[in-house]
Amino acid sequence: MKKLKHITEVCKEIYEKKGFSAVCDYANKMMKNCFDIQYETCKACDTEAPAWNHICLACGQTTTPIPLPLPEQLRAEAQELIDLGDSREKAQGYGMMKVLDAFKVPQKGTRVNYFDVKSQGWNSGLEREEIQVNCGENGILMIVKTDEGFVVDAFDIGGNNINTMCVWEDDINPLVDDDEEESGAPENFSDIEIEEFKENWGQSHGEITSELGFPLSHSKSDDLIIATGNYFWDEKDKKWYNKCASMFTEREQAIANYLRLI
Numbered sequence: 001m002k003k004l005k006h007i008t009e010v011c012k013e014i015y016e017k018k019g020f021s022a023v024c025d026y027a028n029k030m031m032k033n034c035f036d037i038q039y040e041t042c043k044a045c046d047t048e049a050p051a052w053n054h055i056c057l058a059c060g061q062t063t064t065p066i067p068l069p070l071p072e073q074l075r076a077e078a079q080e081l082i083d084l085g086d087s088r089e090k091a092q093g094y095g096m097m098k099v100l101d102a103f104k105v106p107q108k109g110t111r112v113n114y115f116d117v118k119s120q121g122w123n124s125g126l127e128r129e130e131i132q133v134n135c136g137e138n139g140i141l142m143i144v145k146t147d148e149g150f151v152v153d154a155f156d157i158g159g160n161n162i163n164t165m166c167v168w169e170d171d172i173n174p175l176v177d178d179d180e181e182e183s184g185a186p187e188n189f190s191d192i193e194i195e196e197f198k199e200n201w202g203q204s205h206g207e208i209t210s211e212l213g214f215p216l217s218h219s220k221s222d223d224l225i226i227a228t229g230n231y232f233w234d235e236k237d238k239k240w241y242n243k244c245a246s247m248f249t250e251r252e253q254a255i256a257n258y259l260r261l262i
Contacts, residue, residue, distance in 0.1 A: 011057035023058045024050055029213035040065050127249045144246055146253040153246045166244040189255060197255045202239035232260045
């Protein structure tokens with residue numbers, strides 16, 4: 001397998017060829033899958049710039065984190081999106097309001113519990129067991145139970161999904177041997193269910209490379225896509241599928257696990 005370039009090397013090449021704006025465009029796409037990239041203040045660039053571990057991805061100089069805005073400021077921004085934005089921006093504003101309403105900022109000098117369980121139980125709309133935990137001014141955690149384990153989503157104060165992690169039950173209980181028939185067993189899947197899953201979640205190579213900002217060529221991008229840890233390739237369908245997703249039902253997660261192993 002060829003050696004993958006570190007993102008700092010990739011951005012350095014982009015900066016030298018296309019400039020600062022091109023680095024920002026690339027970083028914006030990578031932020032969907034890389035928790036380590038954040039916008040920070042770069043004195044050398046004299047602006048906010050994408051950074052990896054406090055290193056500017058454009059000029060390579062040290063950056064400083066941007067102070068988080070106060071909840072009151074975020075609420076005003078959310079209301080502006082709701083009042084003046086297009087349909088997509090209105091939805092973003094409502095999402096921000098929902099997250100802001102989900103937690104309370106502690107009064108200065110008071111001692112409060114950091115974690116606060118806001119909701120717990122069966123979500124009938126998504127057909128899954130889930131728990132939502134308030135993490136104060138740092139946002140919320142959403143933990144979803146699947147047939148194969150758990151999906152943990154981290155959301156920032158603005159309601160943006162900043163990271164997703166899967167925890168497999170096989171890793172938690174590697175020696176458990178259950179002979180009983182499971183609802184997620186491959187023999188229980190119908191052809192219609194599998195085809196519906198593929199139609200809803202499959203992405204062509206062109207679609208996923210465009211979304212992630214990777215080269216279109218398989219030889220240049222396959223290793224990069226696999227390295228994100230979020231996707232697998234189905235050679236028969238010539239499509240990429242998510243390994244896990246917080247929007248999966250338990251049945252869809254089981255189908256994804258099955259397709260990943262055949």
